Amino acid sequence: MPQRLVITGRSQEPRRRFTEELRRLRSERGLSLRDLAKEVGWDSSQFSKLESGRTLGGPEVVEALDQYYGTQPLLMTLWELAVVDPTQFMEQYRRYMALEAEAISLWHYAVSAPPGLLQTAGYAREALAVGWIKGPELDQQVEARLGRQQLLESDDPPLFRVILSEAVLRTSLRDERAWREQLEHLAEAAERPNITLQVLPFSAGLHGLMNTAVMFLRLLDGRTVAYSENDLRGELVEENTSVELLQRRYDAMRDLALPPAESRKFILRMLEEVRCEPST
Incomplete structure (x- = not known):
């Protein structure tokens, strides 16, 4: 036996x-x-x-x-x-998700992809698929990512500031129509009263977060925590000194970014380069 x-x-x-x-x-x-x-x-x-x-x-x-x-x-x-496992994410990411839901303000730097909170279904699907996710699992992951966006669509949404590296807007999807929809979504998001969107152009040069996508969360108790990630792992940062260092780098980078109005114009210019016509 x-x-x-x-x-x-x-x-x-x-x-x-x-x-x-x-x-x-x-x-x-x-x-x-x-x-x-x-x-x-x-x-x-x-x-x-x-x-x-x-x-x-x-x-x-x-x-x-x-x-x-x-x-x-x-x-x-x-x-x-x-x-169907809701706990399949690493413990730190699960904790981050809980904190994100409670945050009164968020600010994010995107290195190469729009933040999940601003991704369209088409973008999320293609981005997840290149990570070898397929079938029912892909559908579930896309649904989970889009579900997070309800945070910004509630009656009292948190303030959200996002800085997009120009690389985000230069790295298009294979599906041109889906890419157009993503750019249109970003342009629309830039006009929402609770969202401040800036573009960091290549001409800004080197900066302290070149290789680090990071999200800061301002919590009800006054604390700020950060979550940094790359393609292999993510890290929840709660220690004050480390969070402050990341914030100083973010603030310095924000000073190099285009103002919100110019940033939206930048996105609209990128839209003009997409060959397919808008959906009717």
């Missing part, structure tokens, strides 16, 4: 539990990824992404694995829990 698995805190992390189970089952069979691909009939790269957590895949491949290992419905159950 196989040894009974010990119940641990891993059950509170469905995505991690799913990937661990995939690796355990393959290891017990003594299979390589290539061997598994031959047995089940799917590409080995798909199994590599599943086991590393880069994607959750679709129900078809999970069902095929369940049948091959004789574990029905274990893997499908774990997959379903991982897909």
